[in-house]
Amino acid sequence: MAMGKAYHPRCFTCVVCNCCLDGVPFTVDATSQIHCIEDFHRKYAPRCSVCSEPIMPEPGQEETVRIVALDRSFHVNCYVCEECGLLLSSEGEGRGCYPLDGHILCKSCSARRIQDLSAKISTDC
Ligand SMILES: [Zn+2]
Ligand SMILES: [Zn+2]
Ligand SMILES: [Zn+2]
Numbered sequence: 001m002a003m004g005k006a007y008h009p010r011c012f013t014c015v016v017c018n019c020c021l022d023g024v025p026f027t028v029d030a031t032s033q034i035h036c037i038e039d040f041h042r043k044y045a046p047r048c049s050v051c052s053e054p055i056m057p058e059p060g061q062e063e064t065v066r067i068v069a070l071d072r073s074f075h076v077n078c079y080v081c082e083e084c085g086l087l088l089s090s091e092g093e094g095r096g097c098y099p100l101d102g103h104i105l106c107k108s109c110s111a112r113r114i115q116d117l118s119a120k121i122s123t124d125c
Helices: 037-044 107-124
Strands: 026-028 034-036 066-069 072-075
Touching: 026 037, 034 037
Parallel strands: none
Antiparallel strands: 026 034, 066 072
């Protein structure tokens, strides 16, 4: 590729990484700045509330897969029980999220906390 100052008018470059976007998919943000898809997602993608990394589509995929719970976003693999680390995003017996007081918990950890809580309340009385 020629490295001269003159460039083809159709040869857009990404404002972040300067890669040439001629013939490859790109995205324009609200201020008309051209981004390659990857940088666009890195900049504007929702952040995972567990690892704080942007949630982006898997390589080769167009759609982002993310979990939204309690008004927070999660990577599929970050959506795990805070207590025991059980992956909550997969379907199956006993899976799924049972949030309690803003905590992401699996069914059994949630049930145990509720039990502890009600035990405390009954002894306090
Ligand atoms: Zn870029
Ligand atoms: Zn994450
Ligand atoms: Zn758990």
